[in-house]
Amino acid sequence: MKYILNETPLKTTNNFRINNITVDLDIKETEFNEYNLSFKNDLDINTEIKTGFDSKIGLKTDKYLYLDITPKKDIKDVLIINYEFNNNSYLASNININLEHDLNTIIVFRSKTESFLNFKLSVNSKENINSNITLVNLTSDSSTNLVAIENSVNTNSNIITNYVDIKGKLRISNYYSDLYKEKSSSSFNTIYIGNNDERLDMNYYVKNNNKRTISNMLFQGALTDNSYKSLKGTIDFVEHVSKSKGEENENCILLSDTCKSRSLPMLLCHEEDVVGSHGMSSGKIDSEKLFYLMSKGISEEEAKRLIIKANFKIVLDNILDSSIKNEIEEIINERIK
Amino acid sequence: MLEIKNLYTYAEDDHGKEILKGLNLNINAGEVHVIMGPNGSGKSTLANTIFNNPRYVVSKGEILFEGEKINDLKPNEIAKKGIFMSFQIPEVIPGVTVAQFLKTAKSNITGEKINLLKFSNEVEENMEKLGIDKSYLNRELNVGFSGGEKKKNEILQLLTLNPKLAILDETDSGLDVDAIKIVSKGIKLFKNDNNAVLIITHSTKILEYLDVDYVHVLVNGKIVLSSDASLAKTIEENGYSSYMEN
Amino acid sequence: METNVKLDEKLNNIYNLKTNEEYEKTEIGLNKEIVERISKEKEEPDWVLNIRLKALEFYEKLDLPNWGPDLSEIKLDDITTYIKPKNKMADKWEDVPEDIKNVFDKLGIPEAEKKSLGGVGAQYDSEMVYHRVQDELKEKGVIYTNFDTAIKEYPDLVKEYFSKAVPINDHKFIAMHYALFSGGSFVYVPKGVVLTDPLQSYFRLNSPGAGQFEHTLIIVEEGASLQFIEGCSAPGYNELNLHAGCVELFVKDNAFLRFSTIENWSKNMMNLNTKKAIVGERGKLEWIMGSFGSKVSMLYPMTILNGDYAKCEFTGISFAGSGQNLDTGIKVIHNGKHTSTVVNSKSISKDGGICTFRSNIWVKNNSVKSKLNVSCESLMLDSESRSDTIPVDLVENDDIEYAHEAKIGKISDESIFYLMSRGLSEEEALKLIVRGFAEPISKAFPIEYAVEMNRLIDLELEGTIG
Structure with a gap:
């Protein structure tokens, strides 16, 4: 069946078909016995099966697995949540995190064969919260991943969200951050790699919704082969949000002459006293940097990896578990050729 | 060791306008050579061409290293053969640490897995000799480095990678005494009977700190005169103008 | 006054x-x-x-x-x-x-x-x-x-x-x-x-x-x-x-x-x-x-760069006051080698005016060695106004250089203060700064028009203060 997903917050010209993505999906019911859910550094986590799944991506489904996480004190260790698919499974799931205290989380998805993920992370913070949340997609090359992230950020709180989007044949992601109280801030960092015929559609939106709010978005990516990515990033300064700041940066390295990169960095502004900016650059890897590294004996492939991993550093440094970080680096090495 | 025969080169984005116009040069093991020349004579082009920088295209002639033609090799393959080049303006590469870079370069050149302990001892020893603080290793490559720090970093790479031939592009640093001291110290530490050095420079200053075997004058893409170190003295007194008519 | x-x-x-x-x-x-x-x-x-x-x-x-x-x-x-x-x-x-x-x-x-x-x-x-x-x-x-x-x-x-x-x-x-x-x-x-x-x-x-x-x-x-x-x-x-x-x-x-x-x-x-x-x-x-x-x-003026080394330069300014909705921008298609685009767009919104910069830029697969530089700056003179930047880029070629930047902001109070401390009235200071903001664009016009443009800016800003 055809679905129209990932609608931009504000429609623009239809020429480049950037306003949404039309995809043909075969949606099955979630079979809850076909995947494993495991936790490291366990917390009091409620899981239940609910009905009526809906995320800003736009795909509604029926049954889904619901996890509720509410830390009762500041947690030092990183909470790791592993989703592991078995064969051919379809999974709809929503994690809801109520940040009454600081919490750092890594959520990892793994599958070995074709899998379909429809996932939503909802985060609500109280005042004075600092959290670092990372989502890592280590599903198979033939997987389809729909990942929606939503957060609403309270006074004086800062939520950093990292999304490692490096595998899967079709990847649709959506981020919505509502900075609804004064001095709230959020950072969203994505690293992505596209190989083969992989298709990525990203629709990220931050609303500076109160005074002295700060939004940051950073996208670092590399495309090879025939991969095709479409990135829509929006910063929205609504009315009465004086002294707010918003910044969006994108850098896309193109490693083949058949890959395609489409971007729409939107900057919407309805307030005088703000500072907003976006910067975008795309093109091949800097040839002078490449020459410098190669002249010191480093192979072209290795030099490209070094430069791309350096671009990815900000996200990699945010991954607070070294074994997951190593796993990611190895996949990057494999995928940058 | 290095043999350049009748080399013609032009810049990739300026087709047809040759910069090197029939350059010949021979360097043997154990020798220190200096190429001097006025601005625009093709000094930097020469170093970049030896390393096959894609910005420059060889239209004629060949470059041999230990008897093997290297014109068409990639820069890393040339490095692997045992040639090193220090950059006048080293690239700033954020996100890559000096340690990570040295390790990757060394293992790529030797083709062997690095014995980390042995390697870091070696690097630290070299750093001590050059008066570089250990904290450098964790800094990002050339990010926020001062001119002197960049220069030291290039020389540290020279000592660490230990090539057969070192090409030092000192085109603009001729008047910076600190830079010259670092370079000459590095060369003294590096130099032995089995390797060779080629210094490319604009001024004669560096020769006050080093013993060199040959001085070549590069004018308008060609070497117009080769002699011993005394030639530098003549140039210092008279400049390049007397060679320019050629 | x-x-x-x-x-x-x-x-x-x-x-x-x-x-x-x-x-x-x-x-x-x-x-x-x-x-x-x-x-x-x-x-x-x-x-x-x-x-x-x-x-x-x-x-x-x-x-x-x-x-x-x-x-x-x-x-x-x-x-x-x-x-x-x-x-x-x-x-x-x-x-x-x-x-x-x-x-x-x-x-x-x-x-x-x-x-x-x-x-x-x-x-x-x-x-x-x-x-x-x-x-x-x-x-x-x-x-x-x-x-x-x-x-x-x-x-x-x-x-x-x-x-x-x-x-x-x-x-x-x-x-x-x-x-x-x-x-x-x-x-x-x-x-x-x-x-x-x-x-x-x-x-x-x-x-x-x-x-x-x-x-x-x-x-x-x-x-x-x-x-x-x-x-x-x-x-x-x-x-x-x-x-x-x-x-x-x-x-x-x-x-x-x-x-x-x-x-x-x-x-x-x-x-x-x-x-x-x-x-x-x-x-x-x-x-x-x-x-x-x-x-x-x-x-949205459109340019198709059909031949190799073809160039397009866009220099534009919009000034939206009360009741105005100026939705402008550019479209460019790069369809040749070594083609280049330079965009320098500025906008000023005031009294509830809406300025939108909208662009569509397509760098086709055949347009190798192309260079693009797109820059948009928006100035908001009050918070009833709006200023949106909506650029769409489609790049189908790795061998290009594309840089795009956009900025939104207000006139800094310090700049106004500085000029006032040198004897200018607040309105004069504002006019001077806005004209300075528009200057790179106005100087692209023939002199009579640059004068005309500055006059229009002055007119628009008259009575803004007080």
Whole structure:
């Protein structure tokens, strides 16, 4: 069946078909016995099966697995949540995190064969919260991943969200951050790699919704082969949000002459006293940097990896578990050729 | 060791306008050579061409290293053969640490897995000799480095990678005494009977700190005169103008 | 200090000239009969009428855009679609009817012609009323006339290029344009001819509730060079006016064209204009655009860089005040090697005005070694206003350099404070800073226009403080 997903917050010209993505999906019911859910550094986590799944991506489904996480004190260790698919499974799931205290989380998805993920992370913070949340997609090359992230950020709180989007044949992601109280801030960092015929559609939106709010978005990516990515990033300064700041940066390295990169960095502004900016650059890897590294004996492939991993550093440094970080680096090495 | 025969080169984005116009040069093991020349004579082009920088295209002639033609090799393959080049303006590469870079370069050149302990001892020893603080290793490559720090970093790479031939592009640093001291110290530490050095420079200053075997004058893409170190003295007194008519 | 002079009163003096003329014949609405009557009135050949009728079919089929500013206010059935001129086109100002000439006199057009222009065209409502080009240029084979005349006198040239850049079914308002087009300029610069003085066409829409649908077609042959200036204005009425003009530009190999527009339509104007250029090998097109007027503008000049080493430069500024929604930007297609685009866009919003920068840039797979640099800056003068930046980029080629940046911000209080501490009033300080912000754009205009632009900025800012 055809679905129209990932609608931009504000429609623009239809020429480049950037306003949404039309995809043909075969949606099955979630079979809850076909995947494993495991936790490291366990917390009091409620899981239940609910009905009526809906995320800003736009795909509604029926049954889904619901996890509720509410830390009762500041947690030092990183909470790791592993989703592991078995064969051919379809999974709809929503994690809801109520940040009454600081919490750092890594959520990892793994599958070995074709899998379909429809996932939503909802985060609500109280005042004075600092959290670092990372989502890592280590599903198979033939997987389809729909990942929606939503957060609403309270006074004086800062939520950093990292999304490692490096595998899967079709990847649709959506981020919505509502900075609804004064001095709230959020950072969203994505690293992505596209190989083969992989298709990525990203629709990220931050609303500076109160005074002295700060939004940051950073996208670092590399495309090879025939991969095709479409990135829509929006910063929205609504009315009465004086002294707010918003910044969006994108850098896309193109490693083949058949890959395609489409971007729409939107900057919407309805307030005088703000500072907003976006910067975008795309093109091949800097040839002078490449020459410098190669002249010191480093192979072209290795030099490209070094430069791309350096671009990815900000996200990699945010991954607070070294074994997951190593796993990611190895996949990057494999995928940058 | 290095043999350049009748080399013609032009810049990739300026087709047809040759910069090197029939350059010949021979360097043997154990020798220190200096190429001097006025601005625009093709000094930097020469170093970049030896390393096959894609910005420059060889239209004629060949470059041999230990008897093997290297014109068409990639820069890393040339490095692997045992040639090193220090950059006048080293690239700033954020996100890559000096340690990570040295390790990757060394293992790529030797083709062997690095014995980390042995390697870091070696690097630290070299750093001590050059008066570089250990904290450098964790800094990002050339990010926020001062001119002197960049220069030291290039020389540290020279000592660490230990090539057969070192090409030092000192085109603009001729008047910076600190830079010259670092370079000459590095060369003294590096130099032995089995390797060779080629210094490319604009001024004669560096020769006050080093013993060199040959001085070549590069004018308008060609070497117009080769002699011993005394030639530098003549140039210092008279400049390049007397060679320019050629 | 003139702080108490109302903006409208000021503007009245120059742009708001109304005439009490009776129109001999006007058409309201858009249907087959009207289209046929217009064509007959103009004694057009069949091929032109056929294009009009085909366009009408598209017009009926096409929907209003589902993005951008709200256009529902336009009552398409009530727009005056054609106004028959009282006189034939003149080539001497003396022959232009007194009341119309009076309007252009006040706008300073005949004066400018004497001083610094190679040729002038003037359109009043639906038709050109004046067209003249220096004899010297005529001798070199330069053609500069109104579009209707061009159809009659240069049918082969017109046929070869007309509607070849902008297709008749591009969008609803271009279909409307092709059904109703009237007036506009035709320029032909032969191979190798370099014009040192610019040509200027001035478009004036004086009738309330009317539409203007002029078609401008410019061909700059190989190695030739032209600067063309377009000025637009209208007096303010309560009824909505509609401008759905079309500009088609053909810049051949090694040719140069600078196309400058200073647009100051009245604030009851719906300005839905379409402009497109096709640039050949090593050709260069410069767009210079100042948008001050209109209630709603939707205007995105498009450039197709078809030849290797073709270049496009866009320099533009929009200033949206109360009740204005200026949705402008650019479209570029890179379709050749070593092609380049430089965009420098600025906007100022104030008193609830909305400025939107919208772009579509497509770097095709074959356009290796292309370079693009897009920069947008927006200045917000208060928080009732809006400023949106909506750029879409599609890159299909790895061997390019593309940098894009956008900034939104306010005037820093420190800058105002600094200037005031040096003795300037707050309003003077504000004007100075805004003019400085606009300076890189205004200096791209010929000097008379730069002065004009600064005057418009000053007018807009008058009475802002206090």
